Amino acid sequence: MPDQKPGLKPVSTIVFDVNETLLDxxxxxxxxxxxxxxxxxxxxxxxxxxxxxxxxxxxxxxxxxxxxxxxxxxxxxxxxxxxxxxxxxxxxxxxxGSMPAHADVAPALRKLRDAGFQLVTLTNSPPSPAPSPLEKAGLADFFERSFSIDDVEKFKPHPATYQMVAETLDLQTDDLCMVACHLWDTIGAQAAGCQGAFLTRPNNNLLEAEGVPQPHFRSDDLVDLSEQIIAGNGS
The missing domain is CATH 1.10.150.240 (Putative phosphatase; domain 2)
Known part of the structure; x- marks a missing residue:
């Protein structure tokens, strides 16, 4: 088995942004x-x-x-x-409400689920009636919970959004790894104590400047990013 990434506490739960990260x-x-x-x-x-x-x-x-x-x-x-x-x-x-999944999403989610991680989503979008966007995209069965910032009425990257996920799951924020293709989302998650995994979808890139937190994991492919998360957390 791969070793845990130095300096990181192993996480139990992977939190996915939805719009653009999972859905196209x-x-x-x-x-x-x-x-x-x-x-x-x-x-x-x-x-x-x-x-x-x-x-x-x-x-x-x-x-x-x-x-x-x-x-x-x-x-x-x-x-x-x-x-x-x-x-x-x-x-x-x-x-x-009807955006399809990116091609790399289902294989990546399957890898993480098979590695034993709990998978949830956290979106700025409010809850929607069935069928949900994740159901329409064929992804809903991968996730144990779907969270909306509508519950705290604060948009990401406010710390309350990530804390809501941790508290609802009876976890600490350092039990979570946030996966997003928006650096502002991983910056917010890391500031709240989570791991950050950054996906460089088109038109989304790193911001390298003094004081800007860099993600723990990064890739332009979600399958590769998932493999990095699995290896970095010793699964």
Whole structure:
């Protein structure tokens, strides 16, 4: 068996971000192509969505992620002088709830589950009626629990989000490893005491600057990242 990674306490539970880490947000691009004539506007919209979700938390306020998603779409439309209809917002929300899994996800989850880890998710999205996005993507059976920040009304990377997962599972945060393709998520998780595993999906890369926590594990492939987590935790 591989040895535990030096300096790390072995974890029992792997916590997965959902949107973009597990589910492919590039499937939203046709909507942005239709509305704006440019699929790359999706990235602008998503960056603004994250910015304003975190702004709400820093300001001590809360609006569910889906409502913010629609509002930010309208804001981007106003910025570009492109009218956004109620049907456009409804289509966006429908597409968000039906994103497929990336090809590397199921094999990676299977490896971690077979290695004995408990698998859960933690998403900024609110709970949804069945079938959930994970059920539609064929991933729900891999996870023992699915957590939403809606329960604490604070968006990641607020420490309360990661602490909620640990407390609900009767664990400490250092029993958790956060897997995400957003560095702000692994930074927040590590600040809360978790391990951080960073997945470099397209348009998501490391930020190397003084004082910025670097993840314990990193890869551009979730299967490889999972193997690193297994080896680093002595499983």
């Amino acid at each position: 947000i590039t499937t939203l691009e046709p909507l942005f192509q239709r509305v704006f004539g440019d699929p790359s506007v999706m990235r602008e919209w998503f960056a603004e969505l994250i910015l304003y979700s975190q702004t709400m938390t820093l300001s001590g306020r809360y609006t569910p992620f889906g409502a913010l998603a629609g509002g930010v779409l309208q804001m981007v439309g106003a910025n570009k002088d492109v009218p956004i209809t109620d049907d456009d917002v409804a289509e966006l929300k429908s597409l968000i």
